[in-house]
Amino acid sequence: MSANVAAAAKAAPSADTPAISVKDMRKCFGDHEVLKGISLEAHKGDVISILGSSGSGKSTMLRCINLLETPDSGEVRVDGELIKMKQIRDGHQAPADIRQVERIRANLAMVFQSFNLWSHMTVLENLVAAPTHVLKRPRAECLEQAEALLKRVGIWERRNYYPPHMSGGQQQRAAIARALAMNPKVMLFDEPTSALDPELVGEVLRVMRSLAEEGRTMLVVTHEMGFARDVSSKVMFLHKGEVDSVGEPKEMFARPPTPQFKQFIANFNK
Amino acid sequence: MEFLSDLQAQVSTAYELLAAGWGVQLLWGIAWTLAVTMVSMLIGAMLGSLVAAAKLSPRGGLRFIGESYTTVFRGEPELLIIYLFYYGGTQVLTGVARSTGSIGSTDILNMPSFLGGVLAVGIISGAYQAEVFRGSFLAIHRGELEAARAYGMSAWLRFRLVIMPQVLRLAVPGLGNVWQLTIKDSALISVTGVAELMLTANKAARSTHHSLLFYTVAGILYLVMTSVSTPIFEKAERYTSRSFTRPK
Numbered sequence: 001m002s003a004n005v006a007a008a009a010k011a012a013p014s015a016d017t018p019a020i021s022v023k024d025m026r027k028c029f030g031d032h033e034v035l036k037g038i039s040l041e042a043h044k045g046d047v048i049s050i051l052g053s054s055g056s057g058k059s060t061m062l063r064c065i066n067l068l069e070t071p072d073s074g075e076v077r078v079d080g081e082l083i084k085m086k087q088i089r090d091g092h093q094a095p096a097d098i099r100q101v102e103r104i105r106a107n108l109a110m111v112f113q114s115f116n117l118w119s120h121m122t123v124l125e126n127l128v129a130a131p132t133h134v135l136k137r138p139r140a141e142c143l144e145q146a147e148a149l150l151k152r153v154g155i156w157e158r159r160n161y162y163p164p165h166m167s168g169g170q171q172q173r174a175a176i177a178r179a180l181a182m183n184p185k186v187m188l189f190d191e192p193t194s195a196l197d198p199e200l201v202g203e204v205l206r207v208m209r210s211l212a213e214e215g216r217t218m219l220v221v222t223h224e225m226g227f228a229r230d231v232s233s234k235v236m237f238l239h240k241g242e243v244d245s246v247g248e249p250k251e252m253f254a255r256p257p258t259p260q261f262k263q264f265i266a267n268f269n270k
Numbered sequence: 271m272e273f274l275s276d277l278q279a280q281v282s283t284a285y286e287l288l289a290a291g292w293g294v295q296l297l298w299g300i301a302w303t304l305a306v307t308m309v310s311m312l313i314g315a316m317l318g319s320l321v322a323a324a325k326l327s328p329r330g331g332l333r334f335i336g337e338s339y340t341t342v343f344r345g346e347p348e349l350l351i352i353y354l355f356y357y358g359g360t361q362v363l364t365g366v367a368r369s370t371g372s373i374g375s376t377d378i379l380n381m382p383s384f385l386g387g388v389l390a391v392g393i394i395s396g397a398y399q400a401e402v403f404r405g406s407f408l409a410i411h412r413g414e415l416e417a418a419r420a421y422g423m424s425a426w427l428r429f430r431l432v433i434m435p436q437v438l439r440l441a442v443p444g445l446g447n448v449w450q451l452t453i454k455d456s457a458l459i460s461v462t463g464v465a466e467l468m469l470t471a472n473k474a475a476r477s478t479h480h481s482l483l484f485y486t487v488a489g490i491l492y493l494v495m496t497s498v499s500t501p502i503f504e505k506a507e508r509y510t511s512r513s514f515t516r517p518k
Contacts, residue, residue: 066420068416068419068420098424102422102423102424103422104422105419105420105421105422106421106422108420109420109421110417110420110421112413112416112417112420114413115413116411116413116414116416116417117414117417118414118417118418118431118432119411119414119436119513119514120435120436120439120513121513122513129421129431130421130422130423133423133427133431134421134422134423134427135422162512162513162514163513164513164514165513178421182421
């Protein structure tokens with residue numbers, strides 16, 4: 001890459017630079033094409049709910065943004081910065097600069113379906129591990145922030161618990177606090193309530209709603225139609241690896257723009 | 271009655287023999303056995319973690335090396351490996367020393383017996399430890415490794431903060447087994463002349479003609495060592511798996 005292009009890739013983001021921009025992302029698992037050219041833009045403060053039936057590629061898309069899966073082609077920009085990829089064998093690509101990927105991942109905190117808290121660390125240790133070691137912030141400051149975040153999500157009393165000793169809802173709230181502790185530019189939620197018992201879904205959704213209300217930028221892969229309709233600023237519906245429709249949530253739910261989306265919400269309302 | 275007085279005589283002979291210096295010698299034997307076992311375990315831990323990493327590597331070449339290591343060193347008699355290292359090592363050292371002229375053409379440079387012994391036992395222990403580490407790594411919840419990647423941790427940080435602590439936790443019971451195997455293997459290095467418990471018992475038995483006594487005493491001492499280590503490993507296991515067992 002020439003010096004000019006490198007400089008352009010790192011150029012300071014202007015006010016209208018999307019926090020996340022994905023262009024023509026494609027991904028195959030073997031012969032199966034999971035993503036068939038997905039594009040997406042999320043601006044600061046956007047809360048985008050990504051809907052789709054299982055196998056539509058929504059989780060894969062999210063995981064391609066922070067390179068947990070490597071997209072086969074297409075580009076991802078975070079705050080205008082292009083994630084550099086290099087071509088490897090038979091048309092596949094790989095990250096060109098793993099340091100860059102690690103730096104960008106630290107800005108894109110992810111919340112997983114199965115929480116994925118580090119089970120050998122207490123909740124508090126889970127919250128300070130990445131900020132102190134990855135972001136290299138002072139430990140005392142991280143601890144103070146971690147305690148404040150745990151108060152916010154309502155599990156401060158459990159700060160010295162190990163994750164396996166907590167309920168799913170508590171673990172997921174701890175995981176959200178862990179994400180917040182990174183002061184991320186964008187939060188990625190990968191079906192955050194799908195592994196929870198129905199009575200525990202509410203406590204997690206309440207936390208997510210409060211994050212949306214304070215203007216966080218969030219991409220949320222979810223099956224929670226209520227959240228998609230009432231909380232998000234945009235809804236994106238994926239169907240068979242393609243973007244079927246995108247729009248303002250109330251509008252989308254009131255007047256489904258495509259037969260596929262109509263069918264999808266009809267199935268949910270059954 | 272005759273039997274009882276006979277037994278009494280036996281016990282007093284045993285006491286005399288042990289008090290006459292063999293007791294102290296046997297205690298030294300225990301010390302050497304523990305030293306051999308610990309150093310071998312350490313060598314084995316280093317080799318074992320490298321071999322486990324090789325076996326888990328995405329590269330075929332490394333996997334092949336790792337597989338070969340565990341196949342060979344678990345599949346050969348321990349005694350053969352010890353002979354190979356001790357006598358083979360002596361032959362190699364002598365050859366090198368002779369060709370560089372550091373010793374005369376008829377002199378022999380012996381492999382140091384402790385070094386040869388712990389290398390051999392350590393390499394064998396490493397083959398078993400590699401399997402323990404590999405199994406422990408595979409038992410880590412994949413999502414936790416993924417979370418470490420997603421939070422921007424480098425490969426080294428992921429190893430230090432997530433993989434190593436969990437591998438150690440999961441490996442403790444398996445390592446307890448390897449420790450017992452290694453204590454027993456350490457007896458074999460008596461053939462190299464390290465004065466550990468087996469060799470000492472052997473010497474005592476031969477020079478006093480009280481084989482039954484000394485082998486029984488040595489057997490009891492080995493059993494004490496292996497059984498004392500069990501509760502220690504159990505305690506370590508309770509500590510390292512505290513996040514799964516006991517609410518704080």
